[in-house]
Amino acid sequence: MNITRRLARALQLGNVPIGAGAPVSVQSMTTTDTRDPETTLAQIGRLAEAGCEIVRLAVPDDVAARALPAIRAASPVPLVADIHFDHRLAIKALEAGLEGLRINPGNIGGRDHVDKVVDAAKAHGAIIRVGVNSGSVAKDLLERFGGPRPAALVESALEHVRYLEARHFYDTKISLKSSSVGDTIAAYRLMAACCDYPLHLGVTEAGGMIRGAVKSSVAMGILLAEGIGDTLRVSLTTNPVEEMTVAWELLRSLGLRRRGPEIVSCPTCGRCEIDLIGLTAQVEDRLRRETALMKVAVMGCVVNGPGEAREADIGVAGGRGKGVIFRRGQVIRTVKGMDALIAAFMEELDRLLLMYSE
Numbered sequence: 001m002n003i004t005r006r007l008a009r010a011l012q013l014g015n016v017p018i019g020a021g022a023p024v025s026v027q028s029m030t031t032t033d034t035r036d037p038e039t040t041l042a043q044i045g046r047l048a049e050a051g052c053e054i055v056r057l058a059v060p061d062d063v064a065a066r067a068l069p070a071i072r073a074a075s076p077v078p079l080v081a082d083i084h085f086d087h088r089l090a091i092k093a094l095e096a097g098l099e100g101l102r103i104n105p106g107n108i109g110g111r112d113h114v115d116k117v118v119d120a121a122k123a124h125g126a127i128i129r130v131g132v133n134s135g136s137v138a139k140d141l142l143e144r145f146g147g148p149r150p151a152a153l154v155e156s157a158l159e160h161v162r163y164l165e166a167r168h169f170y171d172t173k174i175s176l177k178s179s180s181v182g183d184t185i186a187a188y189r190l191m192a193a194c195c196d197y198p199l200h201l202g203v204t205e206a207g208g209m210i211r212g213a214v215k216s217s218v219a220m221g222i223l224l225a226e227g228i229g230d231t232l233r234v235s236l237t238t239n240p241v242e243e244m245t246v247a248w249e250l251l252r253s254l255g256l257r258r259r260g261p262e263i264v265s266c267p268t269c270g271r272c273e274i275d276l277i278g279l280t281a282q283v284e285d286r287l288r289r290e291t292a293l294m295k296v297a298v299m300g301c302v303v304n305g306p307g308e309a310r311e312a313d314i315g316v317a318g319g320r321g322k323g324v325i326f327r328r329g330q331v332i333r334t335v336k337g338m339d340a341l342i343a344a345f346m347e348e349l350d351r352l353l354l355m356y357s358e
Contacts (some may be wrong), residue, residue, distance in 0.1 A: 001255045005227040008198040011171055014078025014099040016053050016097050018173060018230050019198035020239060023257050025200070025231040026247045027200070028240045029082065031058040034064040043240070048076045049289060050244035051259050056080040056102060059089050064129050066095035080129065087113035091120045100127040102175075104136050104160070111163070112178065116192055118167045127171045132157045133204050134178040150186035153178065158194065172197050173230070177204035181219045188223050198230035205235075212236040213246045224254050261287045265298040272300035274318030274338055282342060283316075286349065292356035296349070299324075314352050316345040327352075 010020035018025060027049050031038040034057050044055050059065055059081045072079055080100035081093035084257035087108045090101050101121065101184045108114065121128055137156045145152035153176045164172055174197050176187040184203050191199060201220045206212035223229050234246045251257040265280045266272075279297045287296065297303030297315030305317025310329035317324050323341040325333040326347050333348070335341040 001225070003225060003227055003256065006192050006199075006228050007196070009170070009196050011127055011173060011198055013054060013080075018127075022228055022230070025053045026051060026229055026244065026251070027054040027056065027080075027233040028052045028243050029233070029235075030058070031240055034060075035067050036068045037074075037175070040067070040071055041074050044071070044079075045297075046241050046291045047244065050241050051242055051248050052077060052240075052248065054078050054100075056082050056233075057098075058082045059093055061089070062092075065089050065092040065096070065136065068093055068098060072097040080127075080294060083108065087117050090117045090149060094120045094124040094126050096164045097124075098126070100129060102129045102131050102150065104131055113235055115162065115167060118164060118169045121171070122169060125171075127173060128169065129173045129175060129200060130157050130160045130208065131175045131177070131200075132160075132162070134180070134183065148178065148183075150178075150183050150190055151188045152178075153183075154194065156189045157191065161195070161197065174198070175200040175202060175212055177202050179205040179232050181215055185222055188228055189226070192228045199228060201232040202214040202235055206237075208237045209242060211318050212238075216246065217250050221250060221254065224250075224256060258293050260291050260293070263287065263298065264295065264312065265309070266300050266305070268300050272318070273320045274300060274323065274341075276300040276318065279316070279318070279338075279342060283349075286346065290353060292353060294352070294356060314349060316341065333354070 001011055003181035008019035011018040016025050030040055030043050032043050034040055047055055055077055062351060078099040080102050081098045082102045083090040084107055090103060127140060132153050137148045137152050141156050142154045157174050157176060174191060180182045188199060201223055203216045203219045206215045220232055232247060234243045236243050248259045263284060268276050283296060283298050294313040295311060297309030297312035299309055299315060301317060306326040306329050309315045315326050322334060322336045324331045325345050333344055337343045
């Protein structure tokens, strides 16, 4: 798929480039209590291991702010402080070394407070993400546009951006999130035509694993296919580590980025005579932490399996009382019995992974 990406201005968040044609970066947010550095760092580590490149932290009070230096010192990825209502917390986060802020300039206490945050961001070389949600649009804009319409979200963000520009601050990225897929798409399209700031994609309040993944993938998939988007978060009501699987598969499906093995599996049918669902789950679990760029096929039919997954680096296909293991469409082993088949396939898979790591 040939995607011509919108060329946004270049930003640098720690070691992660954003905009100017840089790869679309993957973000998430911790669900731990930031006031507990040990637990928070453990989750940041799991997120990073799963492919998260930027992590956002809630900073609700002074206790959380005081924990930030220790968290920043041990974090393997750049951090963004999520700040609301208290500009002093934003300044403390920057003093702790965090590389970015996520703020709504309209809710941190007036222009003088915004000025102090901007001055601190300049001094520390930090990025400010102006985040507008459908629930945070100012009353006058709601009245002007007849509710939290896409144009209202865009105008709300631009008002904040214009104020930052008046303060000669341009290290800004923008997010416009709605729980409506259609409104999200429309808002980002409008914003993409208005400015060259990098855009952070997301659907807010998307839902749990299945509903949230579908809504996020539809909205962000359309935008990314149009070249819109420089960084993203798949927001799910579940363990944030699970967001990484959806995010990376989304990027892989559009040919924008690849990370780890691609697993293809058939949906089963009346010809299937093995526990294909269980076998697929075991393969996915085995490969969850692998980063090698390879294709693995798990098929339920020995007649069509190898042919349908001909381009797979390695695969398995089950049949009546036996199964075959194949590589690049060619059968390399035939094994009787489900347990023996799984063991043999894992053995071949480990052998191939070892080759990739050498």
